[in-house]
Amino acid sequence: MKENSRIQGARRRARAAKAGVGALAAVVFGVAFVGAKIHAPGHTKGKATPLGAPASFEHKVRQSVVQGGQIAPAVQPPPVASSTS
């Protein structure tokens, strides 16, 4: 009898240990899963956006080609002329 109760006790402890290890693994998995969902860059969290520069930036850069210069009324006889070539 005494031996049986020792075996049963050992089985109880073993079951408790298995449940503890299983619960701990589930908690670690859950935390890692949620963390990856939130932080991993490859994880889809919303609508994909293009990797290129924003359109407003591109427009600004392109705008720089065609920009007005500075002119004023002439004050001297011109040494050069602008004309079609």
Add this chain to the structure above:
Amino acid sequence: MSTVHRFRTMGCDAAVAADDPATVVEVLERWEETFSLFRPESELSRVNRSRAHVLAVSPLFAQALEVALGVAAETDGLVDPTLCGRSPEVVLSERVLSRPPGLALDLNGVVKALAVDAAAATLEQPGFVSVGGDLAVRGPVDVALPAGGAIRVVEGGLATSGTASRGAHLVDPRTGRSAESRWEQVTASGATCLGADVAAKVGFLLGERGPEWLDERGIPGRFVSAGGEIVENDAWATATRAVPACT
């Protein structure tokens, strides 16, 4: 300002006021060597002859082509290096050019002005570089205008586009034919000679809408019709209005 030297380059009359005109001439000649459509051995001629789909180009060629493609995008294809609205088919990655074989490039829309800007960048003293009437200044320079009058270019460049001297040589990429416009000559002021040249071409090609297009971008423009009528857009009129002296 330095003495004005006059000579011919890029098929045009040129005038340069520079302490070291030889450096300016050297820069202009380098651009002419690379981009002339009339020199069979120019890089542009060789690229246009090539049947290859992909080919490597020089840094200067890549720089000019990149600018030309940017200008085509910015002007909605009005100034287009393919002259037929096919610039989206031209792809440049660093110095590697890809385009359908047989699709010829014509960089005349930007090359002369880019060359003038490059040459003007070598000026160390006040002066100017003018090729075929496209001008970039270092320091204020007074400039005579088509159909009479003059203005002072304080900073940047000035360019005139139209049909007055060479007839209908401008191609409208929208039609692929010689451009027709209400204007005979359009002069624009830009932060650079390139900006001025592109603005003048677009102003010419857009006809009635030209003055408004330039005003929307704050670009001074002066439009001369075939009948001699002169129209200044708001930016031009404001900039050149003489301020009355204080009494």
